[in-house]
Amino acid sequence: MVRMNSNDRENIDSAGAGDIIAMVGIDCASGDTFVADDNLLNVSCEGMHIPIPVxxxxxxxxxxxxxxxxxxxxxxxxxxxxxxxxxxxxxxxxxxxxxxxxxxxxxxxxxxxxxxxxxxxxxxxxxxxxETIREEAAFDYTHKKQTGGSGQFGQVVGVIRPLTDDKKEREDQNFKFNNNIKGGSIPSEFIGACEKGFEDVMDKGPLAAFPLIDVEVELNDGKYHDVDSSDMAFRIASRQAMRQGISKASAVILEPFMQVQVETPEEFQGFVIGDLSSRRGLIQGSESNSGGDTIINAQVPLSEMFGYSTDLRSGSAGKASYSMEFAEYKACPSNIQESVIKAREEKLAKEE
Amino acid sequence: MKNLPKTRNIGISAHIDSGKTTLTERILFYCDMIHKIEDVRGGGGGAKMDHMELEKEKGITITSAATTVNWHGYDKNGISCTEGDGKSIKINIIDTPGHVDFTVEVERSLRVLDGAVLVLCSVSGVQAQSITVDRQMKRYSVPRLAFLNKMDRMGAGAEKGAKELREKLHHNAVLMQIPIGAEENFDGVVDLITKQAIYFDGDNGENVRIEDCPADLVELMEEKRATMIDEVAAFDDEVMEKYLEGEEPSEEELHKCVRAGVNSLELTPVYMGSAFKNKGVQPLLNAVARYLPSPVSCEKSTGIKATKEGDVKIKLDPDFEKPLVCMAFKITDEQFGQLTYTRIYQGTLNKGETIYNTRTKKKFVLVEWLE
The missing domain is CATH 3.30.70.870 (Elongation Factor G (Translational Gtpase), domain 3)
Incomplete structure (x- = not known):
C-alpha cells in the first residue's frame, strides 16, 4: 500500500480511518468495499452517482x-x-x-x-x-406448458407504471420492483425469478428496441403449481406479463438533452440564438458578463449538436465559445420519434 | 497517523480554466511538496498534478490525482484550528477535472471527501460547470469554501463573485476578506476577522507579511466586517446573544461560528487571490484547516448492511480499533498492476493483512509497491 503524491508513491505500513491511500495489486471495480473481518462480508459503503452514457x-x-x-x-x-x-x-x-x-x-x-x-x-x-412508459397498465399472464414430462406453470398479476423521481431509492434507479404478494399465492422462492423476468424486458423497449428506463412494477397476485412451477416458469411468465403491460402503457422514445452555454460577442447574439432554435433548442435566457460578451443558456437535443463547434466558429468569426453537458432525457416530438424508429428499423434490417 | 482531528480530506472543484490545477500546484509548493513551481501551459515539465501526457498537451486535467500535504501555517509555527490544534494539519487533496465529460471524476472525489474548495474565476464568475459541480457537492452534502481566483485580471471583482454565488447557486456566501488594490494592482487581502492586511512576498509569494489594514481601506473593512459578523454570528446562539447586546465577538468566537455555518452547509465563506501571481493561497489553507471538517466530525460515513430483512444503514465509526471498512473509489491500471485509491472509513489497514472484497468475496493480501 502506498501514499500518493501526484504520480510519486511512498510505501507505508499502515493507515487508519479517515485516510486516503492507494492499494497495490488488488483486483476490483470502482465503488467496491473491502473489509478485513470475514464476518463483515455483508457490509458495503454507500455507492456513488454514475450518470448513464448519452x-x-x-x-x-x-x-x-x-x-x-x-x-x-x-x-x-x-x-x-x-x-x-x-x-x-x-x-x-x-x-x-x-x-x-x-x-x-x-x-x-x-x-x-x-x-x-x-x-x-x-x-x-x-x-x-x-424508451419509457407514460401510463399505468395492468398485466395478467399465465405461462403453461404441460405436454408430457415435467411441465411449466406460473401466473403473475400486477401493474406497471412510470417510476417517478420521488419513488426512486437512488437517483440513477431506472427499474423498481415491488412485491405485494401476501399469503403465498406465489411462493417466496420464486419472487426473485419474477423480478429477474420483469427486469429482462428493460433491455429492449417495444418501439425501437432501445433500453427502457423509469418503470415501476408491482406484483400483486399469481398462481403456482406444486409440481410444474419453477424459477424458469415464473421468469418466462413475468417476461411475457411485462411485455403485455408495456404494450398498453403508452411507450415513448426519449432523447438526451444537453445544457448548452454559449459565450459570444453581442453582434453574433442573433446568429447564436437563431442557430440554437433551428436545432430544436429551448432558449432559457441570456445575460451579459463583465467583459461585454453575451452568455446564452439553452437546452438542446444532443442529436442536433453534432458539428456544432464548426458551425459556431464559422458563424461568429471564431469569437464565440460554448460548453455543454448532459441535462436530462426528454420525450421526442412525434415526428422525430417516427424518424428515429424508422432509422432504427433500417439499421436492424441491414444488420440481419 | 493517529491524529484524525488534524486530517482534512478535501477536493478542489471548479469549471474548466478557472485555474484550480494552478492553485493546487501552489498549495504543494507552500507545503514544501515541490521545490519549483511549474505552470499548466507553456514550457517546463508541466504542472505536478497533470501527469498524463495528453493532459500536458491539452492543458486540462483528465484524471484526478491524489496528493497528501502538510500545512504548517504562515510562519511554520503552527496554526490554531477549532479542531485539531497543533503544529500541522495533514491535507489529502484530490484534484478534479473541469471538463463536464469527465464529471464522474468529480462525482467519485466528492463521494469520499469531507470538504471542498469551490474555485471560481473572479472575472467570468459562476459558469454552467460551476452549477453542475455545486449540484454534485449538494448531492453528497459536502461543506465548502469558495475561492475567487484570478483577482489580478481585468474586470475581476470580489463583490461580484459573492453576489453570483448568492444569486446563481443560492449560497449564503459571505466575504471573509477584501482585496487590496484591484486588477493588475491586486496586492493582497485584508482579513475581516483579524482586521490585518496580508501580503505575499518573495519570488513565489512564500513569505507572508502581516501588516495593519491600509488607512484608505479601514472604513470599507469595518463595513464589510460588520456584514460578515451579522451573517456568521447567527450560527452560534451564545455569540449571537452577546453580539445583539453590543459586545463584539472575539476572533475565536468568530472562527467557531464560521465553522458551525460551514458544517451545516448553510454558509460559504469567500476567499480570494490569484494563484498564478502567488497571492492569497496561504489564508485559504488556514481556512481549510480551521473550518472544513475532519474525518471525525464528518457525518457522511454510512455503510449498508445486507440482512435477511433487506438493507439497513449502519454508521461507520472513524475508530482505529474497530474492524476495517474501506472503499475503492478510483482505479488506475499501471504498468506494474492495478492501483486502487481507497478511503478508509473505519479501522486500520495494515501491510501484509488479508482483506476481502465484499462484492466479489475475493481475498487479497496487501503488498508493497515495487518499482
Missing amino acids: IELSIRAKDKDQQAKMSKGLSRFRKEDPTFHVFTDEESGETRIAGMGELHLEIYVERLKREYQADVEVGAPQVNYR
Missing part, C-alpha cells in the same frame, strides 16, 4: 494484431472509468464504446493510439435513445 460510436481495429491491443486498452479504460462503456452490438457484432460526450470518447480513442499503439477507426457518433 453517446456511442463503433470502433474497429485494422487487423487481428491491432484488435488485441485495442481490447487491452479498452478493458483498462472500462475498469478505470465507470461512465465509459464497451460492448459488442448483438445484432452487428461490432464493438461499440459509449460515454458522456464527444470529447470523452475522443480522449479514449486518442489514448488507444498513443498508449497502446492500436490502429483503430471509429464510426460516426450516435445518440443513445431510451
Whole structure:
C-alpha cells in the first residue's frame, strides 16, 4: 500500500480511518468495499452517482494484431472509468464504446493510439435513445406448458407504471420492483425469478428496441403449481406479463438533452440564438458578463449538436465559445420519434 | 497517523480554466511538496498534478490525482484550528477535472471527501460547470469554501463573485476578506476577522507579511466586517446573544461560528487571490484547516448492511480499533498492476493483512509497491 503524491508513491505500513491511500495489486471495480473481518462480508459503503452514457460510436481495429491491443486498452479504460462503456452490438457484432460526450470518447480513442499503439477507426457518433412508459397498465399472464414430462406453470398479476423521481431509492434507479404478494399465492422462492423476468424486458423497449428506463412494477397476485412451477416458469411468465403491460402503457422514445452555454460577442447574439432554435433548442435566457460578451443558456437535443463547434466558429468569426453537458432525457416530438424508429428499423434490417 | 482531528480530506472543484490545477500546484509548493513551481501551459515539465501526457498537451486535467500535504501555517509555527490544534494539519487533496465529460471524476472525489474548495474565476464568475459541480457537492452534502481566483485580471471583482454565488447557486456566501488594490494592482487581502492586511512576498509569494489594514481601506473593512459578523454570528446562539447586546465577538468566537455555518452547509465563506501571481493561497489553507471538517466530525460515513430483512444503514465509526471498512473509489491500471485509491472509513489497514472484497468475496493480501 502506498501514499500518493501526484504520480510519486511512498510505501507505508499502515493507515487508519479517515485516510486516503492507494492499494497495490488488488483486483476490483470502482465503488467496491473491502473489509478485513470475514464476518463483515455483508457490509458495503454507500455507492456513488454514475450518470448513464448519452453517446456511442463503433470502433474497429485494422487487423487481428491491432484488435488485441485495442481490447487491452479498452478493458483498462472500462475498469478505470465507470461512465465509459464497451460492448459488442448483438445484432452487428461490432464493438461499440459509449460515454458522456464527444470529447470523452475522443480522449479514449486518442489514448488507444498513443498508449497502446492500436490502429483503430471509429464510426460516426450516435445518440443513445431510451424508451419509457407514460401510463399505468395492468398485466395478467399465465405461462403453461404441460405436454408430457415435467411441465411449466406460473401466473403473475400486477401493474406497471412510470417510476417517478420521488419513488426512486437512488437517483440513477431506472427499474423498481415491488412485491405485494401476501399469503403465498406465489411462493417466496420464486419472487426473485419474477423480478429477474420483469427486469429482462428493460433491455429492449417495444418501439425501437432501445433500453427502457423509469418503470415501476408491482406484483400483486399469481398462481403456482406444486409440481410444474419453477424459477424458469415464473421468469418466462413475468417476461411475457411485462411485455403485455408495456404494450398498453403508452411507450415513448426519449432523447438526451444537453445544457448548452454559449459565450459570444453581442453582434453574433442573433446568429447564436437563431442557430440554437433551428436545432430544436429551448432558449432559457441570456445575460451579459463583465467583459461585454453575451452568455446564452439553452437546452438542446444532443442529436442536433453534432458539428456544432464548426458551425459556431464559422458563424461568429471564431469569437464565440460554448460548453455543454448532459441535462436530462426528454420525450421526442412525434415526428422525430417516427424518424428515429424508422432509422432504427433500417439499421436492424441491414444488420440481419 | 493517529491524529484524525488534524486530517482534512478535501477536493478542489471548479469549471474548466478557472485555474484550480494552478492553485493546487501552489498549495504543494507552500507545503514544501515541490521545490519549483511549474505552470499548466507553456514550457517546463508541466504542472505536478497533470501527469498524463495528453493532459500536458491539452492543458486540462483528465484524471484526478491524489496528493497528501502538510500545512504548517504562515510562519511554520503552527496554526490554531477549532479542531485539531497543533503544529500541522495533514491535507489529502484530490484534484478534479473541469471538463463536464469527465464529471464522474468529480462525482467519485466528492463521494469520499469531507470538504471542498469551490474555485471560481473572479472575472467570468459562476459558469454552467460551476452549477453542475455545486449540484454534485449538494448531492453528497459536502461543506465548502469558495475561492475567487484570478483577482489580478481585468474586470475581476470580489463583490461580484459573492453576489453570483448568492444569486446563481443560492449560497449564503459571505466575504471573509477584501482585496487590496484591484486588477493588475491586486496586492493582497485584508482579513475581516483579524482586521490585518496580508501580503505575499518573495519570488513565489512564500513569505507572508502581516501588516495593519491600509488607512484608505479601514472604513470599507469595518463595513464589510460588520456584514460578515451579522451573517456568521447567527450560527452560534451564545455569540449571537452577546453580539445583539453590543459586545463584539472575539476572533475565536468568530472562527467557531464560521465553522458551525460551514458544517451545516448553510454558509460559504469567500476567499480570494490569484494563484498564478502567488497571492492569497496561504489564508485559504488556514481556512481549510480551521473550518472544513475532519474525518471525525464528518457525518457522511454510512455503510449498508445486507440482512435477511433487506438493507439497513449502519454508521461507520472513524475508530482505529474497530474492524476495517474501506472503499475503492478510483482505479488506475499501471504498468506494474492495478492501483486502487481507497478511503478508509473505519479501522486500520495494515501491510501484509488479508482483506476481502465484499462484492466479489475475493481475498487479497496487501503488498508493497515495487518499482
